[in-house]
Amino acid sequence: MSKQEFKKDGGVQTFIVSADEDGMRLDRWFKRRVPDLSLGHLNKIVRTGQVRVDGARAQTSTRLTEGASVRVPPLKIDEAPAKPAIKRAPSDADAKAIQKMVLFEDKHVMVLNKPYGLAVQGGSGTTHHIDGMLMGMAAENGDRPLLVHRLDRDTSGVLLIAKTRKMASDLGEIFRSRQARKIYWSIVEGVPKPPQGRISLFLAKGAGMGDERRGPKGGARIDPEKMRIAKHGEVDAQHSITYYATVDKVAPRLAWLSMKPVTGRTHQLRAHAEAIGNPIIGDPKYGIRPDNDPRRTDPLRAIPSSVENKLHLLARRLVIPHPKGGTIDVTAPLPPHMKATFELFGFDVSSYDPIMEAPDE
Secondary structure, three states, X not given: OOOOOOOOOOOOEEEEOOHHHOOOEHHXXXXXXXXXXXXXXXXXXXXXXXXXXXXXXXXXXXXXXXXXXXXXXXXXXXXXXXXXXXXXXXXXXXXXXXXXXXXXEOOOEEEEEEOOOOEOOOEOOEXXXXXXXXXXXXXXXXXXXXXXXXXXXXXXXXXXXXXXXXHHHHHHHHHHOOOOEXXXXXXEEOOOOOOEEEEEEEEEEOOOOOOEEEOOOOOEEEOOOOEEEEOOOOOOOEEEEEEEEEEEEEOOOEEEEEEEXXXXXXXXXXXXXXXXXXXXXXXXXXXXXXXXXXXXXXXXXXXXXXXXXOOOEEEEEEEXXXXXXXXXXXXXXXXXXXXXXXXXXXXXXXXXXXXXXXXXX
């Protein structure tokens, strides 16, 4: 299938998704088709419903399928010369670093143990990330390993990588159909009540009033990246569901939770933990407490200074059907800072994890 060229002086245009674009996110499809389009303008035309996929409203995260039609409105294009894409040469250092992370590998997929602090994708000021390392492992024909899902920079653990675009598309469909079982471990402030339950909330990006953070010069600012609790029907609000269970605890100070997200919203587990009053330890976005908060001033409730101030969230286990048959079932070890906390409080990693029995939806 030949690929249509975008016309800068065109009106409304309709494109057909080609075979090599199957499974691609809408924002990445635009980046490929219209590299001069600014992210801000793209977000606007998608948010206002001007972009349609097979006649329906879409999101920048919408996955495209071969043969789908994409309606593109007249676009505001930056006329400044586009900077040439930087293509990284295959890197032995990147390949060796990736290989050290491998928990499981066959000719179709890799499962990595992502370390704390390493970004999965690039962003503002982020130049070293797993996606870039995979880009440096591209073959001469351009094929390279591809991300199937994401983890936050400070979340450790299981990360699934596809070795071909077709495999990435197949695995992406399995994730979207909620056939994948993802288990996370966290250490949270306090002890949840009830000790086991289901969190069902609508989330939207952009903290509301009362979620201010202090700016570098002391002024209050709103954190635009923080997810907030929203109401059903609110613009951009997305439903989110998480099952959780308390595996062990040191009451009233902290608890070890096993968490199973049914949906996959941005910062879902971190926002849900804060919403039930038990933010994850070391969370710089959702775990901030004022100086006079009892959880900081009460010696029985305060987190000991010996606990590292790093996000205590681990993508512990992934169980997912393999597109070629069988099941991928991989478990990641505790990162060093969580291992130290487990040892400090006597938590046993072999303890029974009740969350694996929670129902799927």
